[in-house]
Amino acid sequence: MKKNKISFETTFWAHQELENPFEVIDAFLGCESLSFFKQTLSEIVFYRSKDEIYQKECPGDVFFTYTALRSFLRACSALQHKSKKWKVTEVSVEKRSILSQASLTVEEYENPFVVFQNAFAEHSLADFEFFLCEIIHLSLRPTIVEFDSDLLTPYIHVIKMLDASQLLLESQVEKINQ
Template sequence: MKKIKTNFNPRLRASKKYSGLQLMETFFQFNELDVSKERLSNIMNYAVKRNNWINEDPAVMFQFHQLMKLLIRAGYLIMLKEKKWTVDARPEKISPLVLGLLSEEEYRNPILVFKNAFKEYSIKEFDYFMSGIVHFSMGVYENLPERNIVMPYIHIVKMLDAAHLILQRRRERKMAHANSG
């Protein structure tokens, strides 16, 4: 009888085969921005509650965890290889509703979000953070996460916004290019 080997590693790894933009597009094919931010927020809330756990299907949680790891790697690749994704540096004020957690400078150049995040934390530390909050959100535990989990959370929310902004600007450029040609 032939043994069947199951590969539990994510199919799309951040490697030379895929660009950061392709990985970001893959993430947003499976997740909408607002749903991802809400799910991440729920996971965080339940991770710090001692007597309660999240009422989500573990398969959904695992898939979200894997896709978040994919997005983090995509951001790392973007930071290393891609050009700026800036908007016109007009002196006009940008609405706080549009900015979300991003500063005006980060909104104008979303690559800064990834540079700042990876200046503070490594990919491995972000993986550890994601694994930890998913773990603690899915059960009742005596102990809480042992590290500061607020700053990695803020960086990841900003990464979601920046990745979505980069893809949105890419689509706008393609549309402008298609209309002009």
Template structure:
């Protein structure tokens, strides 16, 4: 089987190249909290349908946000391709349902299922394009409404963020 070599493209925002997808997930959540990513993503989607520019005074924040999520999508894809090699530690007993986020019970128990399901529906290129389109529409005051479905990729991105947060919190099991 061909070995998967996919750059995480982390050097623009992390200041260094990161090769391990789990190290990249750690770097993503060292860079910002999950609430920041989800709030920013929600605002981007809201601004897609407004004739206003998202973060008009500092659009560089939006570009950095795009770069971080672009790297996270690549890390999730690498983990998905090698999913048989990894096992995530079980959640602590008595985890409250608020921790689930956008995940259902089964996905919360095994966050790797999220990556499998997302990449079964959308390709890495498709998700990257959707993320690019979201940012593009949010930063363009003269654009028309999106002509294709960007809400489904938005839901996928939310699930990837929640699954990645669970992986970051619980770590992988060592044999």
């Protein structure tokens, strides 16, 4: 049975359709820094419970961030299956620090693919896309709206996926010969 390939929908922000999840991650973290995406996501989550509109002066930036994060989540969904085919070579001792570990556990730091597996074991891609759409929607409303879904757990997973993706870029990733 042939697997259906998921489109990463990178055309909006990368100006081309990328088909490899590693290329998507590289382009995603190449268009803006890791700290930018973490800070922006944190601000969006913060504004979801305020009676102010996030980025009122330039809401187009929010749309750009939404499309890039959505592509990022789709690439992360594909990366959850890559741990059987790819491995991260050990990060050099001089690069290893508690600060570069960020939100990751020791196990996740040694194998960033675990982050993607854990996230998508707990939530589906549709759940993460709903989370992203919901926080964007709530942060762009001028009033506070009650919501009954868990927005904290997906947020934590996305932050961990951002850190794991940065680690993948900084590490050597090589294909396992089977």
